Amino acid sequence: MSDSPKSSNKLWKSIKGYNDDPEVLNAKTNEFMEGVTDEFDSSKLSGISRRKFLAILSASAALTATACTDYRDKGEIIPYNKRPEDVMPGIANYYASTCNGCSQSCGILVKTREGRPIKIDGNPDHPINAGKICAKGQASILNLYDPERLTDPFELRKKTVWKSVDADVISALNDAQSSGKEISIVTGLITSPTTKKVLNDFVAKYPNTKIYSYSLTNDQQRRNAWMDSYGTDEYPAIKWKDADVILAIDADFLGNEGSSIENMREHTKRRETNGKTNFNRLYVAEGRMSVTGMLSDYRLRVSPDSQYEFVMALINELNNRGSAIALDANSKLKFEKYSLSKFESLVGKDKLNHLVNDLNANRGKSIVYAGDTLPKEVHVAVNLLNEVLGNTSLYDYSNSFKSLVKYSSAAEISQLVDSMKNGKVGVVIHFDSNPVFTLPEDFGYASALKKVKLVASLTEAENESSAAGNYSLPINDQLESWGDAYVRGGVYSLQQPVISPIFNTRQKEAVLLTWIAGGSSAFNEDIYHNYLMNSFNADVYSKANSFADAKTFWYSALNDGVVKVTEKVQPVKFNFASFNGLNDLTPSKDFVIHLHDNYFIGDGKYANNGWLQEIPHPVSKITWDNYAAVSPSTAKSLKVDSNDLLQVKVGNRSLTLPAFIQPGLADNFISIELGYGRTVIGEVGKEVGFNSISLMSKDAQPSPYIFSNASVTKAGGSHELVSTQEQHSLDDTFVKDFHRIRRIIQEGTVLKYIKEPNFLHEEKEKLFSITNEVQYTGNKWAMAIDLNKCTNCQVCVASCNVENNIAVVGKEQVSKGRVMQWIRLDRYYSGTPDEPIASNQPMLCQQCDNAPCENVCPVNATNHSPDGLNQMVYNRCVGTRYCSNNCPYKVRRFNFFNYRDSFADSYYENNLTSLVNNPEVTVRSRGVMEKCTFCIQRIMEARSNAIRDNKPLKGSDIVTACQQACPTNAITFGDANDPTSPVAKLRDHNLSYHVLEELNVKPNVTYIAKLRNTHSEEIL
């Protein structure tokens, strides 16, 4: 192709035409192309006459029409013969219960339709989680309908019956008891006082029983430190909202650590921009890049192996400026050798000065908080630092974290393994636990298990531990179970079944009660129900001082899902011996490996949940994998890029996994998430990611999660990591601060806002339209998202998935940019790769008034409703994808396949999993475009109720799924035409803006600009 056209203003269709090729010029002069009639010889044509052809065509059409009647059975819809009590077709019922997905035992509210649970949200009456739950809790409803749940008991992989199981196990228990062999029950954390009683009863019946409690990620280091410092392992909650300054030390308290839902809510109470701007200031000192780190006002890159020195140096510096507690001479000797000067070059002198000055100036109103993975030594030092600063007034002992059954130590588990190896254990019961996967390999648990005569695993689905045993015994899902929880002081939560067991499963406690009773005939569906009621009446009713009788109190408690009682708080005093006796920790000279909890799949328990695997990682946006996160500098020194395989060695243990270059990480430091790499699990979670537990050791000191002096080398080869954020990477020179140039992310600082409240709108030009604007006279639906409150937790994504029947597409499809989630959380960086400033932004259909998608749809499948919604008519959509092509926000999602059928060999295409679908939302099929609807089904329900009640429809009548789930109430929905509505007020907020508003598409999602509480008017 030549550089310039040979003649100007010419039209051309091809390169040949552009270059004035004679063939093209000649063709233009001919009426037909040369040879157009070639091979048109009637003798070569078939002898079928036109009449005959039409006859055959008619016959084939008739046959085709007949064949088309061969539809698959789509089921039947028939009215109830006898309607169950409490069920009104089309009307949802709600049941209060308790989630048992993790150690926090949040209160939940389960929505059911015609008897089947379809949505889980937080219980608004629960004092701890206050109506919100995490992404795991939201998506856990899929576990109830997992097609690979165990449906019956199995003995050596063959289906059997409970009667036979009971007889065999009871016989083995009696044999073990009579022969003096140990009976071992291996459980996770016990949060239920009644389960604890059942275990005690079991021990009473079979005195050779020992209980072992183990959890892959836990707060054991914190509890141990608290025991040493204060004589109790029940540590207090933190009054986050009262803290003016927070220093989080490798603590992801706003991400996945501890009571994160409660933490998020309390923390963001100090991020309000309505009324008085009374922001707290968040410092985060961490090696990895956590959600909390992304939200910080100042982030200090400190590797976890240096945190001990860092805290000691802070104690020294701040004690020199005064102390709220009298320190003894030995304590001073302990910390006086540490100095912050070492950290000045590492984290920057200015940041360090700001931190020290802020902590000093806010004594009694600040808090220092260490992460669960850090060694006990760091926690004890932090306890002293808070004492020195007088911050103990921010400890809330009335809400302390309770401890019902203590975790077993590594020595106790080693003892169990030794006993198994020596044939001293007769029976092992895995009580809803999976130690073969979660215990470090060097315990030798899996091989020792082979020496045990009877291994019974109580589990919802086959796992590594059940596969290594004799009996796989199916237990009820949490939505089929009775239970209680006592996790926080003064708060008793109740769990109730909202659906009868779908399969031949049993409540796990009922199984033990049957074995305690000594015969299968003892089992009945109410055995644990009655036990729980009796236990509840004895322990809680007696404390509650209720005027109601016990039965009424029980039903009332089930209705509410929670009972609050007043408990005495024991005063505690810091024990200096705990600090003075600390072993000093020294930083690593080589690589540091930090293993930590993942955000969505727990200890691997949720690995078979497609919704959770597909939610992008809050920081890296990677789906369906874990990886070795390395800093850009470290990647350069190792000569690796993202996806290159790294071999990580700790002692004699090693793991090969892909690298991911993560901005903001400490150098010579690798961060890896736990819980991935399951091998015995359903099709969805099998061999997804890499099992980083293989790096853990029974002898790991001082923390089981942090390894110093590790070696890391490039292993050769690669593994593709799939990130939803990086799918459409832009050129580096252009992408630099791209989001600011396009004003996608608009931010300021608190100081700037106080000085110039209208700073965001000063430079804006008023946009005008060349066409007449549509006037919305009735309701006009709109949303506002406060970026000061959004923590990037992804709970909105999980909630939207469940509410709107979003399909799981799998890793390969995600890699092609075909993820189906209607709401995504965009993460932007600015600054340098070493010291990035992260910004988050939930992005969903903006429901534009001048929606560019609507103009280009050839069949009017996407159009505008009178109440301002950009709506989709699925039946009209012919899949041109023009709308998606024209959407500046890239929020439309196309069904390239029928994903329920195409994903994982039709894993979710079955009669069981389809029960999870929300009946109010169409299940979209192949070839159809979809996107956020502002939960149109909820709007319609509210409208229907308003019409029935003869009331005007208000924005406050509607709560979208993402809004309902948001732990920090960052999302507001309502009627923009109602000037008194919160959303209308937020649209007029000084900090409000629209993304890409210069396009004049008039989006109806308003963002409240994020303010950073730094010491400057400029963002650092």
Place this chain on the structure above:
Amino acid sequence: MSKQISRRNFFGTFGKGAVVAAVAAALPTKFISSVEKASKKEKIKIAIHPSAVKRTKKV
């Protein structure tokens, strides 16, 4: 150079194709394929738990 097909040839091919398509469509392929997935298509019986206490508060 593209192959030239006469109108009659085209209709002949089209007619034969239609016959083949009609016969293929008449085969009970969906029925046969559904036999393989019979285990996945078992009817699931669901029932509200008789002891569950429905929430009476407005959500």
